Amino acid sequence: MSTFYDHFERHGKGLANRVTHYCPGCGHGLAHRDLAAAIDELGVQDRTVLISPVGCSVFAYYYFDVGNTQAAHGRAPAVALGHKLANPDAVVISYQGDGDLASIGLAETISIAQLGIPITVIFINNGIYGMTGGQMAPTSLVGQKTSTSPEGRDSAMGQPLRVAELIAQLDGPVYVERVALYDARQRTKARKAIAKALRLQVEGRGYAFVEVLSECPTHLKVTPDAAEAWIRTQMEPVFPLGVKKDSMVEPWFRRPPPSFDAETVLALSGAEPTQDRAEGPARRHRLGARGRSLKLAGAGGDGAQTAALLLARAAIAEGFDATHIPSYGPESRGGTSYADVNIAEEEVLNPSAAEPDVLVAFNAPSLARFASTVPEGGLILYDSTVITEPGELPERRRVLGVPFTGIAVGLKQPMVKNLVALGALQAASAILPAPRILGALREVLKHKRAALPVNEAAFAAGQAAVAQARA
Amino acid sequence: MPATARERPFLEPAYCKGCLRCVEVCPKDCITPGTAVYPGTGLIPVELRLDACNGCGLCIAACPEPFGLRTQSETAHVEHAAQEYLLQDPTELFGSKIVEGSPIRERPAKAIPLQECAPLVLKGTYASAIGAVLAGCRHVFGYPITPSTEGAELMAKMLPKLGGSFVQAVSEVAAVNMMYGAGAAGVPSMTFTSSPGFSLMLEGISYMIGAEVPGVFVNVMRGGPGLGNIGPEQADIKLACRGLGHGNTHALVLAPSTPQEMLDLTMEAFALSFRYRNPVVILGDGYLGQMTGAVRLPSRMFRPGLPSWCVWGDRAHRTNLICSIMLAEPDLEAHNLRLNAKYAAICAEEQRADAYRCEDARVLVIACNTPSRMAKGAVEAAREHGIAAGLLRPITLWPFPIDALKELLPHVEHIIVVEASPGQLEDEMRLALSHAGIQPPPITSVRRLGGMLPQQAEILAGIRESQEVRV
Helix, strand or coil: CCCCCCCCHHHHCCHHHCCCCCCCCCCHHHHHHHHHHHHHHCCEHHHHHHHEECHHHHHHHECCCEEEEECCCHHHHHHHHHHHHHHHCCCCEEEHHHHHHHHCHHHHHHHHHHHCCEEEEEEECEECCCCCCEECCCCCCCCCCCECCCCCHHHCCCCCCCCHHHHHHHCCCCCCEECCCCCCHHHHHHHHHHHHHHHHCCCCCEEEEEEEECCCCCHHHHHHHHHHHHHHHHHHHHHCCEEEEEECCCCCCCCCCCCCCCCCHHHHHHHEEEHHHCCCCCCCCCCCCEEEEEEEECCCCCCCCHHHHHHHHHHHHHCCCCEEEEEECCCCCCCEEEEEEEEEEECCCCCCCCCCCCCEEEHHHHHHHHHCCCCCCEEEEEECCCCCCCCCCCCCCCCEECHHHHHHHHHHCCHHHHHHHHHHHHHHHCCCHHHHHHHHHHHHHHCCCCHHHHHHHHHHHHHHHHHHCCC | CEEEEEEEEEEHHHHHHCCCCCCCCCCCCCCEECCCCCCCCCCCCEEEEEHHHCCCCCCHHHCCCCCEEECCCHHHHHHHHHHHHHHHHHHHHHHCCCCCCCCCCEEEEECCCCCCEEEEEEEEEHHHHHHHHHHHHEEECCCCCCCCCHHHHHHHHHHHCCCEEEEECHHHHHHHHHHHHHHHCCCCCEEEHHHHHHHHHHHHHHHHHHHCCEEEEEEEECCCCCCEEEEECCCHHHHHHCCCCCCCCCCECCCCCCHHHHHHHHHHHHHHHHHCCCCEEEEEEEEHCCEEEEEECCEEEEEEEEEECCCCCHHHHHCCCCCCCCCCCCHHHHHHHHHHHHHHHHHCCCCCCECCCCCCCCCEEEEECCCHHHHHHHHHHHHCCCCCCEEEEECCCCCCHHHHHHHHHHHHEEEEHHHHCCHHHHHHHHHHHHHHHCCCCCCCEECCCCCCCHHHHHHHHHHHHHHHHHH
């Protein structure tokens, strides 16, 4: 039995250092022996990582000579999953009691079972809290007296949770069985079930769950043989034994080792080595010490954020510092969508646009809300297709109505109204040279080349509309 | 141990708790309840009379103790000594089992050079995600929460192509425990979250600190308390610096102020996390998470090593244990003293701050994250008004960069703490001053709450006010 340590250090040196801390007659020891036997038989001691829970088996790591991690109450399956994904070759076992698995950790239990990633969960169900001293468990029977159900559990305290059945109806697990330890026949089945659950993981076939009805003579306040009888006569009718799920699954769990290839990482980051860049060096159009602050405001779907991002990209390509901050209403579509863009020659200090030099308004509420925030000498651009009556706007600002939507509809692509707006903005403000903005557009659409012509046309049409208005 | 072995059982009475589970199972009535107390244990072991024994093994399968009933061959070397066994220690009789295992070796991290790339235009959460990938992180666990989600989304896109794993956990509670598992296995892992989610992770962070498990938490702070809003606040400073779950906990807390720093500090966070075997928290604000800006990639990325202490799931690391439970009070006190020494080392070695125009500053503004950008603008403006203002921007909030502050104090006549929180940054500063035994000059504040950030004009007003107060 090499998987057990030769001495259990918890008890220090001496004669007692080969016995467990479990009470006489406790089922944990039997389950431990079954698990150790399974690890031995499969020859996976070196690869095994055992997650000990909070509960009586918190000290499982004193006994099992394997890699050991001790988890917070209820979280063992999450910890097990972290281990398994970190090293898919590890054989990871989450060993948990009923309070841990079926009460505080229920969300982890179910969600991680449903992932189906091969780990092995051993669930010791003894119908009571052991470590904290005999309180009611989620699996306590109706009528069972515990220290927190002193008159017996009634249904309003919750009825016993049949976890094996719960897990078996999930798609993730490949094998679920409930076993018991109360007689020789059941013990044989338990040993086989635990071995099978572990083998399914070793073979990469999937997640396996074994619920073990286990005796807690101490907190049932009976002798070990009476505890066995209690499991057989009282618990088993509520928790029927047997295989709850057993899917034939071919080995499937294989993970490639992580890649640390620099080129792949750069490509995924969207970075391009400098010599590959098509564009020339930054030209440094002048902005003045204060830089520029812009607000693009509309509804979700107007494209304000995309336009803002193009401005920021173009500015950075120009050699400036630039920031873009989006803000949205809670709706995914049709809610407010505001974009703050700031551009500075050296460093953007304030990334918000509380007093924008330029406002681009895609709808009337945005115009009404932000027009007054534009300081004197600023520029207000709005979509004159949508905003037919702009109302009273502050004086001493340049105000330009351009039919963003109308022009875009004329191009048979209403979605490009943001590019019309950008073209108009470029022509009206000359904040950035047009080729920079078009360069940013090409960059953003490099995987959607087909969309480029209509976007470029929209930009040009926006520029032309402003030129025409001037003429 | 096959139950079918036709060998007779053997029992060392010291390892029998007298639970009697073997008694009822023996078909030949070979085992009877004991009659004498065993002096070493105070328990009454069963008595074996094996004349009728046919070696069915049922008693062995019924014994919950790993070293309880075993076959005679397993304990063959015991028999001859059985007579005098009562008085002897098995360790002395048989020696300790030799635990096989190759010596635990550490595999160091490796730097991989990167080609020079044009600056990227990235939002803060993306920059952080790319920083993590460059640092070698291939395991990310998270739960969606605005305004941090985009980091997780980018990871979900990148990691499968890098042989890594992104898991959307059932909750932040599960996510942090997956990090605990991956970190216990010695691999770098991280999460993106925001204030309410960070609250949920605190339990797991306490366990990680207790068990000395590394991991990086990016908390893009939003407005609170409760559900609050998704605007930028800095009101988790208290939580990150003083409230990382129960017990004696601390973690390095880094405060970036630009998308570039989101990348740089995320990379650094992984290094620090493994250097100190402790979680590291990156506190951003809602603006910083969403803000797009220019980001330059570093000249190298990393392939992480494998530390000697980890529970990897192989022979070399089999004897390791990751655990935060220490039942013996002196053990836990010693552990805490060791943690304290680690905290002290962090305080001495890892303070970071950025000083801007501080050399001759008489008014010192203290600000971090996005508000530090507005503060920088205010300092510029104040200088234009002839006020000798400077900005000290803490990059580590815990430890607070008291050494940098101390150096400036001889010429500082007034401190203004600028923050989007009710004074949590100021509290950190005051605590650090107090511990350092420094009597500070007058301290005033510019604070906004609820998702509003202090604007440059407000900060400038605060600076000017400080001058009036002095006069």
